[in-house]
Amino acid sequence: MTSVVERLHGPDPVFSVEFFPPRDEADEQRLWLAIRQLEGLEPAFMSVTYGAGGSSRDRTIRTTGRVVQETSLLPMAHLTAVDHSVAELRNVIGWYAAVGVRNILAVRGDPPGDPNGEWIRHPQGLTYAEELVALVKQLGDFCVGVAAFPYGHPRSTDLDSDTENLVRKFRAGAGFAIAQLFFEAEDFLRLRDRLAKRGCDAPLLPGILPLTTVRTLRKTVELSGAPVPPSLARRLDPLVDDPKAFRAEGIDIVTELAQRLIDEGVPGVHFYTFNMSKATTEVVERLGLHRPAHDRSAG
Numbered sequence: 001m002t003s004v005v006e007r008l009h010g011p012d013p014v015f016s017v018e019f020f021p022p023r024d025e026a027d028e029q030r031l032w033l034a035i036r037q038l039e040g041l042e043p044a045f046m047s048v049t050y051g052a053g054g055s056s057r058d059r060t061i062r063t064t065g066r067v068v069q070e071t072s073l074l075p076m077a078h079l080t081a082v083d084h085s086v087a088e089l090r091n092v093i094g095w096y097a098a099v100g101v102r103n104i105l106a107v108r109g110d111p112p113g114d115p116n117g118e119w120i121r122h123p124q125g126l127t128y129a130e131e132l133v134a135l136v137k138q139l140g141d142f143c144v145g146v147a148a149f150p151y152g153h154p155r156s157t158d159l160d161s162d163t164e165n166l167v168r169k170f171r172a173g174a175g176f177a178i179a180q181l182f183f184e185a186e187d188f189l190r191l192r193d194r195l196a197k198r199g200c201d202a203p204l205l206p207g208i209l210p211l212t213t214v215r216t217l218r219k220t221v222e223l224s225g226a227p228v229p230p231s232l233a234r235r236l237d238p239l240v241d242d243p244k245a246f247r248a249e250g251i252d253i254v255t256e257l258a259q260r261l262i263d264e265g266v267p268g269v270h271f272y273t274f275n276m277s278k279a280t281t282e283v284v285e286r287l288g289l290h291r292p293a294h295d296r297s298a299g
């Protein structure tokens with residue numbers, strides 16, 4: 001099985017898709033419909049996030065295992081250090097290896113309940129994602145990715161130290177990073193420049209959420225930690241009461257953003273799908289990132 005990093009070093013830009021584990025059976029059916037539909041576009045990899053609680057964590061392991069067994073997709077499992085001792089983390093990593101998952105996104109996670117609350121390390125656990133990267137790398141031949149923050153992580157005091165902390169994760173063995181949501185290409189490119197200045201040229205993927213509704217716009221504000229820039233507000237604000245027009249403009253905006261980043265040489269674009277396929281499919285097809293049907297028939 002190839003690794004995520006190998007797929008990011010191909011000749012053309014690629015795309016990848018992120019899902020979260022299903023909450024119940026109906027959710028599971030919706031998730032698998034989305035996975036199957038996006039599988040047809042041949043993403044470079046797919047990933048499943050890791051939740052805060054036991055059952056959701058089991059569903060992440062089960063879902064990634066099923067992806068290995070039943071699809072042609074390359075899966076990447078997320079893993080966090082929240083409420084885990086090192087022994088438990090070793091177990092989960094062992095499970096991933098046992099079901100054939102060789103790509104792991106190692107993130108620290110947030111305190112359960114209040115994401116901005118104080119981080120309390122498990123007494124036998126880890127403090128930073130850097131340590132989780134090192135642990136996964138120690139335990140086998142894994143390809144490990146990490147999170148990056150164009151505006152700096154919310155807990156960071158300044159961009160320089162935040163970038164230094166990202167570089168530490170690469171030094172600990174990470175092969176690539178995926179960026180948290182951001183609004184403008186320059187925000188992402190400045191992060192890439194900060195890394196390049198420190199001699200770090202590992203693949204950095206922009207994370208993109210299709211802006212289909214006012215809710216997805218709010219989510220982008222919440223997760224990025226940045227307000228909507230005036231240039232975007234001018235395009236979207238007049239459409240908040242017209243869902244169809246808002247969606248069309250939102251899809252245009254993220255397509256333009258992704259195209260600009262592709263022109264700037266990003267190796268791929270990572271889509272936060274929210275377990276839905278339609279909007280991601282539209283953007284991917286408009287960008288020409290999917291593998292056309294005639295290519296597929298050629299093998």
Ligand SMILES: Cc1cc2nc3c(=O)[nH]c(=O)nc-3n(C[C@H](O)[C@H](O)[C@H](O)COP(=O)(O)OP(=O)(O)OC[C@H]3O[C@@H](n4cnc5c(N)ncnc54)[C@H](O)[C@@H]3O)c2cc1C
Pocket residue numbers: 048049050051052078079080105106107108109110127128129130146147148153154155156161162165166168169178179180181207
């Ligand atoms: C692409 C992506 C996927 C994600 N997937 C998940 C998921 O599946 N499940 C989930 O719960 N959460 C997920 N998250 C959220 C993530 O867990 C939180 O944003 C978390 O707060 C930070 O994780 P991290 O891995 O960046 O932490 P870290 O890299 O450990 O950083 C945390 C803070 O500590 C600082 N820091 C790091 N190393 C050091 C050091 N050595 N010394 C001093 N300070 C340091 C950093 O600058 C930062 O402020 C994801 C985020 C992204 C961008």
